[in-house]
Amino acid sequence: MQKITPFLWFNDQAEEAANLYTSLFRDSKITKIARYPEGSPGPAGKVMTVEFELFGQQFTALNGGPSFNFTEAVSFMVNCDSQEEIDKYWETLLQGGSAQQCGWLKDRYGLSWQITPTIMGQLMTDKDKAKTERVMQAMMKMVKLDIATLKAAYEGAA
Numbered sequence: 001m002q003k004i005t006p007f008l009w010f011n012d013q014a015e016e017a018a019n020l021y022t023s024l025f026r027d028s029k030i031t032k033i034a035r036y037p038e039g040s041p042g043p044a045g046k047v048m049t050v051e052f053e054l055f056g057q058q059f060t061a062l063n064g065g066p067s068f069n070f071t072e073a074v075s076f077m078v079n080c081d082s083q084e085e086i087d088k089y090w091e092t093l094l095q096g097g098s099a100q101q102c103g104w105l106k107d108r109y110g111l112s113w114q115i116t117p118t119i120m121g122q123l124m125t126d127k128d129k130a131k132t133e134r135v136m137q138a139m140m141k142m143v144k145l146d147i148a149t150l151k152a153a154y155e156g157a158a
Helices: 013-023 083-094 120-124 129-140 147-155
Strands: 007-010 029-035 045-055 057-063 075-080 104-105 113-117
Touching: 007 013, 007 075, 013 029, 013 057, 013 083, 075 083, 083 104, 083 113, 083 147, 120 129, 120 147, 129 147
Parallel strands: 007 057, 075 113
Antiparallel strands: 029 045, 045 057, 104 113
């Protein structure tokens, strides 16, 4: 069992969200569903929590009602090895959500995601400040990140 598990508060879409996330990311699965018992704060028999794994990382989703909403203060960064991977995650998570600047999006549940190329760390930490500045300027103009454009900026070809 991992020591720290992200715990996500949904209004009433915990199972729906867990199904979406586990269908999108490989090596993912729902591991347990708990239902509200009689005499609890939720309707008896309705899904209370859903435990699931994404790439081996454990998560718990709660149907806790409308008291709290997600904000950009917490997001999940997905490291992508290819533009095809970026496109796949971006298009699926964006359905019913909203695109934001620099590879960020909010999914239909309001959860924030950063769909980022794995190479970004290398591009942004080069000792040549001119390269990192060009990459930053290119990224700031993007909504969905484009690996070829970021690499071109890094090389000074953009």
